[in-house]
Amino acid sequence: DAKTTQPNSMESNEEEPVHLPCNHSTISGTDYIHWYRQLPSQGPEYVIHGLTSNVNNRMASLAIAEDRKSSTLILHRATLRDAAVYYCILRDPLNNNDMRFGAGTRLTVKP
């Protein structure tokens, strides 16, 4: 059972920033926030993860709300190759260290 809520779909224009929201109001103190994306007919790909502080890597940025009840994945300049389903997942290393996926957000990037 997914513990996160994401919009079903979002659209973006190429070369514009994209902010993908995720609500996780029941997050526990030990839950890490993970983001993965899945292109058609492929396995998911790791994007980024964090606990409390905002995180940046070469793919994206993760902004985590101060109360940790929500987070936002930021793609700074969307490209056509960023069109995918993006999954926001909570992972608790102390309890049942598994990963269950919700429905995710299907991102469409328009040229």
Added chain:
Amino acid sequence: GAVVSQHPSWVICKSGTSVKIECRSLDFQATTMFWYRQFPKQSLMLMATSNEGSKATYEQGVEKDKFLINHASLTLSTLTVTSAHPEDSSFYICSAVRGISSYNSPLHFGNGTRLTVT
């Protein structure tokens, strides 16, 4: 780094036969591997958690005698779909966590196996 190889990428089999899918971590040791199933236009559904050297933990509703999981080494887990039926046709995906202290590690996924049962 952190490559997970899944084989085969697709397979077609006849109803009643068994199919084995392999998941290998190529450049790291994976104490834990996860197996997922994904139907068209749906999200991934966790089937089982596989720990090296011990029995897999199956999710509710997943038949352990039908979906046999073996994790005999730190780099290989296999999923065998026994007596496959058309309703088992799906996209099967494995993932692996690097290392023993994996609590803060991302999952690395294979590219999936498309199973079609005729």
